[in-house]
Amino acid sequence: MEVALVKPQGFCSGVTRAVQLAHQAKEDHKDKTVYILGMLAHNQSLIDSLTNEGFVTLDGSEYEEINKLQKGDVLVFTAHGHDEKLDKIAKEKGLITYDATCFKVQDNLNKIKREIANGHQVIYIGQSGHKEANAALTVSDKVSLYDTKLLINYQLITDKSPFVLNQTTLNFYELRKYHEDILKHYPGARIENEICNATRLRQEAILKIEKDTDLIVIVGHPKSSNSNKLYDIALANYPNALVVMVSDLSELKKIPLDCKRKAAVGSGASTPQYIVDEIYNYLISK
Ligand code: SF4
Numbered sequence: 001m002e003v004a005l006v007k008p009q010g011f012c013s014g015v016t017r018a019v020q021l022a023h024q025a026k027e028d029h030k031d032k033t034v035y036i037l038g039m040l041a042h043n044q045s046l047i048d049s050l051t052n053e054g055f056v057t058l059d060g061s062e063y064e065e066i067n068k069l070q071k072g073d074v075l076v077f078t079a080h081g082h083d084e085k086l087d088k089i090a091k092e093k094g095l096i097t098y099d100a101t102c103f104k105v106q107d108n109l110n111k112i113k114r115e116i117a118n119g120h121q122v123i124y125i126g127q128s129g130h131k132e133a134n135a136a137l138t139v140s141d142k143v144s145l146y147d148t149k150l151l152i153n154y155q156l157i158t159d160k161s162p163f164v165l166n167q168t169t170l171n172f173y174e175l176r177k178y179h180e181d182i183l184k185h186y187p188g189a190r191i192e193n194e195i196c197n198a199t200r201l202r203q204e205a206i207l208k209i210e211k212d213t214d215l216i217v218i219v220g221h222p223k224s225s226n227s228n229k230l231y232d233i234a235l236a237n238y239p240n241a242l243v244v245m246v247s248d249l250s251e252l253k254k255i256p257l258d259c260k261r262k263a264a265v266g267s268g269a270s271t272p273q274y275i276v277d278e279i280y281n282y283l284i285s286k
Helices: 013-028 044-052 062-068 084-093 103-117 131-137 175-185 197-207 225-237 249-253 273-284
Strands: 002-005 034-037 056-058 074-077 096-099 122-126 143-147 163-166 215-219 242-246 262-267
Touching (some): 013 034, 013 044, 056 062, 062 084, 103 163, 122 131, 122 175, 131 143, 163 175, 197 225, 197 262, 215 225, 225 262, 242 249, 262 273
Parallel strands (some): 002 262, 074 096, 122 143, 215 262
């Protein structure tokens, strides 16, 4: 089979830094267990490999998990950001912390704080339940979620010029429709597009896949927002291709591909490169 790799591939800068910081924590505290508060980034293979190295991912409620830790324990906060109350709890408990929050996510959180301090309300376009959105919402009750599925209760916003920003990994091409809807209600809304480069470049690259491609494989974990968006964009723009999203080669092997001739392989920003390489090698051997 003819196979094209849709670039960029590999970890984005935020995930790369998170992995490096976790290893730094381990290096600094060789005699201790290093705990990670949730998935360091949304990819199960990455989490499994960290577990094999001795890291412990705490996957229950963040507040319950952090309260179980003891003074002197080492804790890494994940790339997606977190409620600042957790920093306070960690400090009070005497934990040793490493914060892997991506700079882009932190930049958004800082903008929200600035707007709240200036007396404004904030509309945050994001996915309900996603860690990055949760972190933004916990900054203040003046932040309202514009859920990409449920939309928003506009009655909550009394500010005529609310600040509007978004989760970094949304669909770049759908964002405009949310902005238009908000502007209908608040012509004075101040809107910033906060989709990160890693997400935008991958989405743009999906649209450049050759039109006669009959198989598009997106490699990413179901919890990875940016991987899901690549899948959505491929599905919407290549009606004649089989579009699949898989976590790894074993999942792809379950899909019959006998009549496929030309494939393209894209991957999310938290997908380890070796998984993409395995899938590429499998497809070119078909
Ligand atoms: S996808 Fe974007 S926001 Fe998320 S960790 Fe990577 S660079 Fe940061």
